[in-house]
Amino acid sequence: MIGTTPKPFEEITEALKGYDRIAVIGCDGCAKVCMTGGSDQVAEMAEKLKKIGKSVLFAMSPERTCYVGKTKTSLDPQLDKLKEADALLVLGCGGAVQITRQVIENYGLTIPVKVGLDSVGHMDTLIMGELAIEQCQECGECILNETGGICPVTKCAKSLLNGPCGGAQNGKCEVDSERDCAWILIYNRMAALGELDKLRRFMEPKDYSKMAKPRRLNIKERKVE
Amino acid sequence: MKLTELFDKGEFVITSEVGPVKGCLRSIAGSKLPQCAQEAELVRSVAHAINVTDNQSAVMRLGSLAASVKLKERGFEPIYQMTCRDRNRLALQSDLLSACSLGIDNVLCLTGDYTSLGDHKSAKSVFDIDSVQLLKIARGLNEGHDMMGNALTQSTNLALGAVVNPNFEPLDLQLLKMEKKIEAGAQFFQTQAVYDPRVFEKMVKKTEKFGVPIQYGVVTIKSPQMGKFMNENVSGITVPDWIIEEMGKAAKQDRKKKAIEITVRLIREIKPMVQGIHFMPLGWSDIVPTIMEAVKSAI
Numbered sequence: 001m002i003g004t005t006p007k008p009f010e011e012i013t014e015a016l017k018g019y020d021r022i023a024v025i026g027c028d029g030c031a032k033v034c035m036t037g038g039s040d041q042v043a044e045m046a047e048k049l050k051k052i053g054k055s056v057l058f059a060m061s062p063e064r065t066c067y068v069g070k071t072k073t074s075l076d077p078q079l080d081k082l083k084e085a086d087a088l089l090v091l092g093c094g095g096a097v098q099i100t101r102q103v104i105e106n107y108g109l110t111i112p113v114k115v116g117l118d119s120v121g122h123m124d125t126l127i128m129g130e131l132a133i134e135q136c137q138e139c140g141e142c143i144l145n146e147t148g149g150i151c152p153v154t155k156c157a158k159s160l161l162n163g164p165c166g167g168a169q170n171g172k173c174e175v176d177s178e179r180d181c182a183w184i185l186i187y188n189r190m191a192a193l194g195e196l197d198k199l200r201r202f203m204e205p206k207d208y209s210k211m212a213k214p215r216r217l218n219i220k221e222r223k224v225e
Numbered sequence: 226m227k228l229t230e231l232f233d234k235g236e237f238v239i240t241s242e243v244g245p246v247k248g249c250l251r252s253i254a255g256s257k258l259p260q261c262a263q264e265a266e267l268v269r270s271v272a273h274a275i276n277v278t279d280n281q282s283a284v285m286r287l288g289s290l291a292a293s294v295k296l297k298e299r300g301f302e303p304i305y306q307m308t309c310r311d312r313n314r315l316a317l318q319s320d321l322l323s324a325c326s327l328g329i330d331n332v333l334c335l336t337g338d339y340t341s342l343g344d345h346k347s348a349k350s351v352f353d354i355d356s357v358q359l360l361k362i363a364r365g366l367n368e369g370h371d372m373m374g375n376a377l378t379q380s381t382n383l384a385l386g387a388v389v390n391p392n393f394e395p396l397d398l399q400l401l402k403m404e405k406k407i408e409a410g411a412q413f414f415q416t417q418a419v420y421d422p423r424v425f426e427k428m429v430k431k432t433e434k435f436g437v438p439i440q441y442g443v444v445t446i447k448s449p450q451m452g453k454f455m456n457e458n459v460s461g462i463t464v465p466d467w468i469i470e471e472m473g474k475a476a477k478q479d480r481k482k483k484a485i486e487i488t489v490r491l492i493r494e495i496k497p498m499v500q501g502i503h504f505m506p507l508g509w510s511d512i513v514p515t516i517m518e519a520v521k522s523a524i
Contacts, residue, residue: 157339158309158350162357163402165336166390166417167460174460175339187398199401202361202409205314205354205372 001030002093003123015114019087026061027092037091057081065096087112093119140210148189155182161203227330229384232438238501241268242276245292267510271517274302283343308337313353325381333386334359364410387411391428415503418444422494429498438500449473489519
């Protein structure tokens with residue numbers, strides 16, 4: 001999922017300054033899991049906005065706001081109210097904000113779309129409702145087959161491909177003493193698998209052109225263009 | 226002279242590190258010798274070469290290359306340290322070509338401390354390539370081509386050094402990387418600071434067969450506070466309690482003397498296992514000749 005955290009309410013009110021009639025749109029996908037933009041948080045935000053004198057035209061959470069079809073289907077019945085809106089506040093990832101803007105533009109409406117969350121990356125949920133961690137950079141050339149299913153590109157602060165730096169102490173990373181050194185994890189995993197010799201292989205510099213932004217995925221042909 | 230030539234001649238190679246100043250080095254009338262040059266002068270009599278750090282601890286300073294060239298102009302043999310933290314593969318290769326063009330003969334290839342440890346914590350860390358890849362790329366430049374295989378009009382001719390941390394646990398993982406560095410092109414190694422000869426011996430037993438010269442890394446503990454600070458804040462280094470205690474017992478005015486004594490003791494034990502010593506004096510360059518004199522007189 002895409003991890004999100006709430007922006008401070010003051011920042012949101014600043015972004016909505018001068019706009020009175022607001023529509024709040026969350027996301028019942030990732031933002032729901034992060035408890036930042038699901039139905040409950042959208043309702044809470046609507047109440048907070050009312051308390052500071054805003055008029056909330058409607059509040060909703062499409063199933064996946066990053067999916068243009070689902071967002072449009074959710075917004076279609078609200079079109080009349082949308083036309084009255086001074087601004088939209090989206091409690092979703094940056095993608096959800098931009099898809100919402102595109103849907104609004106496709107209606108022929110020019111309404112500011114503001115974001116109420118900060119997106120913090122591809123996250124994997126370890127403990128539901130408590131903890132998610134970043135484990136994948138979507139680098140476009142997965143090397144998990146070579147590293148025992150542990151990604152050094154993401155889990156090593158320096159994204160080292162050929163083994164650890166010299167900085168680990170007691171198995172922890174020099175950047176964060178609470179975090180395990182990714183390369184020690186990889187080493188232990190490969191040792192357990194009896195595949196330590198595979199770590200001797202020189203890993204070529206990464207092809208970062210595969211991460212060149214913005215990428216475009218041809219879903220039909222299953223390839224990046 | 227290149228470090229590799231010294232090792233080949235069987236010299237016991239002494240190097241000492243200086244950190245470039247946080248400021249510019251343009252000569253202006255009346256300006257005094259910058260700190261890094263002063264420190265180099267203090268070890269001139271004993272050091273074969275001077276390591277010049279590259280934004281050490283991720284603290285922004287004068288570039289390692291500029292400081293290396295300035296030291297070369299003063300008759301020193303610089304070892305240009307190059308980390309992967311601040312430059313991508315284009316900049317690193319370009320700087321290696323620049324270094325050779327400006328008369329630099331030795332390069333030490335390192336990963337580099339992470340940005341958040343320094344004084345520009347919100348900077349974007351690069352780490353486009355790692356130290357093993359950097360060594361391989363540098364070897365390629367020596368062979369006349371860039372990392373994409375494009376021919377150079379003139380090859381570089383650089384002695385390539387690398388680092389290894391004998392304190393690392395598990396040691397075999399650190400040595401696996403050391404072997405990769407050798408295969409990639411590393412011709413000599415400098416170690417992280419080590420305060421336990423047994424730790425060093427454990428490593429040397431496993432690295433003897435690699436056949437590359439290793440210099441023992443020395444960071445002299447100046448005070449008990451420094452020892453504790455390093456244990457708490459400097460990754461990959463363990464200062465044993467006995468050093469902290471001995472330094473604590475010494476009166477403040479006697480600490481330098483005590484520090485020398487402890488360092489000499491360690492060097493005497495470790496010297497037979499290595500092909501040289503690499504000092505990281507952190508402002509105490511003046512004690513390096515005293516230490517080396519004491520080490521020699523004991524032989």
